[in-house]
Amino acid sequence: xxxxxxxxxxxxxxxxxxxxxxxxxxxGITKKFGGYTALDGVDLKIGEAEAVGIIGDNGAGKSTLVxxxxxxxxxxxxxxxxRGQKLTLGSPLDARRNGVEMIYQDLALCEDLDxxxxxxxxxxxxxxxxxxxxxxxxxxxxxxxxxxxDMGLDFxxxxxxxxxxGGERQMVAVARALQFDPAALLMDEPTAALSAEKIRKLWExxxxxxxxxxxxxxxxxxxxxxxxxxxxxxxxxxxRIAGEMMPHELPPAQTMAMMTEMMTGDTVGNGAEx
Amino acid sequence: MNVLNSFMNSRIWGxxxxxxxxxxxxxxxxxxxxxxxxxxxxxTATNLLNVAKALxxxxxxxxxxxxxxxxxxxxxxxxxxxAAAGMLAAYMLDSGFGVAAAFxxxxxxxxxxxxxxxxxxxxxxxxxxxxxxAMLAIIRGLAxxxxxxxxIVITNQTWLNLGTGKLAGIPYIVLIxxxxxxxxxxxxxxxxxxxxxxxxxxxxxxxxxxxxxTQRWRLLIYITCGATAALAGLMLAARTGxxxxxxxxxxxxxxxxxxxxxxxxxxxxxxxLLGTAIGLILLFMINNGLTLAQVPSFWQQVVKxxxxxxxxxxxxxxRGRVDDG
Ligand SMILES: Nc1ncnc2c1ncn2[C@@H]1O[C@H](COP(=O)(O)OP(=O)(O)OP(=O)(O)O)[C@@H](O)[C@H]1O
Ligand SMILES: [Mg+2]
Numbered sequence: 001x002x003x004x005x006x007x008x009x010x011x012x013x014x015x016x017x018x019x020x021x022x023x024x025x026x027x028g029i030t031k032k033f034g035g036y037t038a039l040d041g042v043d044l045k046i047g048e049a050e051a052v053g054i055i056g057d058n059g060a061g062k063s064t065l066v067x068x069x070x071x072x073x074x075x076x077x078x079x080x081x082x083r084g085q086k087l088t089l090g091s092p093l094d095a096r097r098n099g100v101e102m103i104y105q106d107l108a109l110c111e112d113l114d115x116x117x118x119x120x121x122x123x124x125x126x127x128x129x130x131x132x133x134x135x136x137x138x139x140x141x142x143x144x145x146x147x148x149x150d151m152g153l154d155f156x157x158x159x160x161x162x163x164x165x166g167g168e169r170q171m172v173a174v175a176r177a178l179q180f181d182p183a184a185l186l187m188d189e190p191t192a193a194l195s196a197e198k199i200r201k202l203w204e205x206x207x208x209x210x211x212x213x214x215x216x217x218x219x220x221x222x223x224x225x226x227x228x229x230x231x232x233x234x235x236x237x238x239x240r241i242a243g244e245m246m247p248h249e250l251p252p253a254q255t256m257a258m259m260t261e262m263m264t265g266d267t268v269g270n271g272a273e274x
Numbered sequence: 275m276n277v278l279n280s281f282m283n284s285r286i287w288g289x290x291x292x293x294x295x296x297x298x299x300x301x302x303x304x305x306x307x308x309x310x311x312x313x314x315x316x317x318t319a320t321n322l323l324n325v326a327k328a329l330x331x332x333x334x335x336x337x338x339x340x341x342x343x344x345x346x347x348x349x350x351x352x353x354x355x356x357a358a359a360g361m362l363a364a365y366m367l368d369s370g371f372g373v374a375a376a377f378x379x380x381x382x383x384x385x386x387x388x389x390x391x392x393x394x395x396x397x398x399x400x401x402x403x404x405x406x407x408a409m410l411a412i413i414r415g416l417a418x419x420x421x422x423x424x425x426i427v428i429t430n431q432t433w434l435n436l437g438t439g440k441l442a443g444i445p446y447i448v449l450i451x452x453x454x455x456x457x458x459x460x461x462x463x464x465x466x467x468x469x470x471x472x473x474x475x476x477x478x479x480x481x482x483x484x485x486x487x488t489q490r491w492r493l494l495i496y497i498t499c500g501a502t503a504a505l506a507g508l509m510l511a512a513r514t515g516x517x518x519x520x521x522x523x524x525x526x527x528x529x530x531x532x533x534x535x536x537x538x539x540x541x542x543x544x545x546x547l548l549g550t551a552i553g554l555i556l557l558f559m560i561n562n563g564l565t566l567a568q569v570p571s572f573w574q575q576v577v578k579x580x581x582x583x584x585x586x587x588x589x590x591x592x593r594g595r596v597d598d599g
Binding site: 137 | 289291465469476544
């Protein structure tokens with residue numbers, strides 16, 4: 001049953017101020033590396049089941065932003081809210097415990113371990129063996145095989161990741177992120193190393209995740225990735241949010257022109273800039 | 275050729291990071307057959323038992339070193355740890371402590387040395403070669419300082435018995451070696467400890483991002499290595515009947531050679547205890563063969579160094595092939 005409140009606040013789905021708080025909200029996040037300010041007072045909201053695209057020039061601070069969200073970096077100042085609750089992430093494990101999964105730019109897989117071992121790395125399933133808790137290798141292998149089959153793929157989960165193709169590795173990283181039903185999936189340049197066909201497969205998968213209610217944050221250099229997947233586009237420039245746009249409300253050509261303008265700063269994209 | 279190929283590619287060698295190198299097994303068989311032809315004395319029970327006894331002490335220390343190397347680390351301080359552990363136990367027995375207390379203290383000392391290595395490497399990010407090289411010198415030096423360079427003759431019968439006694443014809447020390455290997459062979463594939471050793475050696479950053487506390491696990495791995503070194507030191511003293519500050523000098527060469535020969539990769543992520551065991555057998559058979567052929571012991575040292583180089587070179591070449599493929 002819709003409440004009057006939620007009907008009134010229709011102007012921006014990402015910044016919905018109604019009954020449901022956004023899944024993740026950043027308020028004034030600043031990240032300094034020594035004297036260098038990589039992020040400077042970033043405000044960002046990611047709604048439930050929303051797909052947000054982050055674009056920006058090299059060195060703009062995109063990776064730093066997702067690393068703050070995934071618990072790799074602690075912000076120098078600012079707050080992070082998770083479902084309206086204040087949250088401090090001390091480590092990637094904290095983020096995972098809160099349902100935030102991350103796929104890193106280099107995938108962060110162990111090449112000498114097999115697919116199943118990578119999928120369950122750090123969250124191994126255990127069983128009782130006499131008085132001991134031991135790894136349940138069979139359960140992990142079976143679950144991993146199911147994951148891979150669910151993704152419409154066909155390869156042996158007992159193969160070493162080092163022997164897989166780039167696309168297969170990407171899928172292992174995705175399978176690992178999805179294994180524990182995340183609320184949000186963060187991806188940093190997931191298509192950088194993929195062929196056109198693999199990219200389409202990944203887009204399809206991200207589409208299915210969105211339908212399942214998973215929030216997506218996608219960092220990409222490719223406009224096509226962003227336009228295909230995202231409900232909202234956030235442009236980062238020199239550690240600040242330079243502007244936002246809704247790609248589905250504008251013709252693609254115009255969205256691209258706006259994105260380029262905001263990235264390079266030729267035109268001021270958003271009056272909020274100080 | 276076909277038979278050889280299917281032998282080399284068979285799945286009985288295991289898969290991935292824990293696969294055994296069939297070439298190694300082949301080498302053991304070849305050396306074994308060659309030696310039994312070269313020397314009539316080789317295949318006698320006495321000789322084989324001597325080989326086993328010589329192998330045991332290096333073998334126990336090699337357990338910890340294998341884990342350290344699979345995890346992408348290195349430990350040069352095992353020889354010194356062995357000497358220090360033997361001396362501590364001997365001192366404590368001389369001061370009226372019981373043998374159990376003395377042994378526990380010696381193992382505890384090994385663990386403390388391992389913990390120091392682990393803290394230096396894992397928390398202070400000192401290169402493992404340098405950290406453990408420094409520990410090698412420090413511990414050895416302290417052993418000389420404290421003992422004034424004097425050896426202690428072991429009079430405790432229980433301890434001596436471990437070095438000479440037998441159970442059903444098998445020396446106690448061989449049984450202890452087998453028990454240690456069995457324990458770790460059971461532990462590694464079934465525990466997060468074993469799993470994380472491989473993960474950390476393979477990609478420490480990935481392990482950390484997966485939520486594994488790589489620093490704490492590394493610490494634990496070096497502590498384990500210190501413990502097995504200390505146990506090896508106790509066994510060495512039991513065999514020689516004394517504890518000397520100069521004991522086990524240069525043992526790290528044998529230990530590391532056996533581990534690398536057994537297929538553990540210096541880059542981490544790969545290796546097995548079973549491989550190390552087979553590497554030990556190969557190394558000690560070659561040593562034994564050289565002794566039987568009356569090659570002077572200085573030359574044996576040269577050969578050992580050559581074997582280590584060959585093993586590392588082989589690892590490098592094999593990796594190159596995998597990377598290119
Ligand atoms: N750990 C770090 N220590 C010091 N400086 C850093 C660190 N990480 C990032 N930076 C700096 O912060 C700035 C933003 O880096 P970031 O990786 O977030 O950029 P990016 O937008 O992801 O760029 P790219 O498109 O090249 O991936 C860069 O100038 C970078 O040099
Ligand atoms: Mg980046």
